[in-house]
Amino acid sequence: MTVLELPYRAPSPSGVAHRGGAHGNDAHGGDAHRDGVAEVIPLHATEPEPPAPRPRPRPRLLGYALAACGIALLPWLFVLATSLPAEATASRWSAAWVGLDALEALALITTGVLAVRHRPLHTLTAAATSALLVVDAWFDVMTAAPGGDLASALVMAAAAELPLAAVCAVAAVRGHRGSGGHRGSGGHHGSGGHRTST
Numbered sequence: 001m002t003v004l005e006l007p008y009r010a011p012s013p014s015g016v017a018h019r020g021g022a023h024g025n026d027a028h029g030g031d032a033h034r035d036g037v038a039e040v041i042p043l044h045a046t047e048p049e050p051p052a053p054r055p056r057p058r059p060r061l062l063g064y065a066l067a068a069c070g071i072a073l074l075p076w077l078f079v080l081a082t083s084l085p086a087e088a089t090a091s092r093w094s095a096a097w098v099g100l101d102a103l104e105a106l107a108l109i110t111t112g113v114l115a116v117r118h119r120p121l122h123t124l125t126a127a128a129t130s131a132l133l134v135v136d137a138w139f140d141v142m143t144a145a146p147g148g149d150l151a152s153a154l155v156m157a158a159a160a161e162l163p164l165a166a167v168c169a170v171a172a173v174r175g176h177r178g179s180g181g182h183r184g185s186g187g188h189h190g191s192g193g194h195r196t197s198t
Contacts (some may be wrong), residue, residue: 100139104132111168115175123175126168133165 009170090096114122136158144153 100136104129104136107132115171120175126172126175130165130168130172133161135166137161159183
């Protein structure tokens with residue numbers, strides 16, 4: 001309970017005489033005033049603490065569903081390996097690569113802007129950017145013609161795409177750990193942040 005403590009004011013002689021004549025010797029009020037005890041006036045009661053939030057249940061059903069989808073893809077890998085031709089002609093070859101590189105550029109710019117602004121969402125975009133860069137390196141190498149094209153693809157993958165993918169992956173992991181630690185410390189300060197006024 002928050003209270004207001006007022007300084008003691010000595011009563012006037014007339015007031016003391018009046019109280020003594022009307023009520024006699026006040027064993028409590030008179031002694032308290034003579035001893036110089038300050039008057040305490042309650043202002044308002046302290047609000048009760050809100051109940052602690054219940055922990056959310058883990059999405060086990062979603063986890064099982066995703067794991068089942070991944071297991072279902074394993075036989076499909078064998079089908080692709082045995083049925084697809086070794087060489088094929090793509091009708092939209094340039095559009096496919098331009099689209100992939102455009103996604104990489106958008107992901108890199110978005111991750112950079114979010115990281116500069118210290119937004120926790122940059123962990124998600126960094127993870128997506130890392131995956132896109134790995135995919136780009138893989139298809140660059142796998143679809144390159146023997147000779148100069150393959151050598152160029154290997155150099156690009158080793159010197160640019162894979163190192164940049166590693167940087168994005170590290171940023172995603174560190175950002176995730178940092179956001180988790182920040183939430184934990186915030187909860188600790190919130191639980192101990194109540195003040196008691198007397």
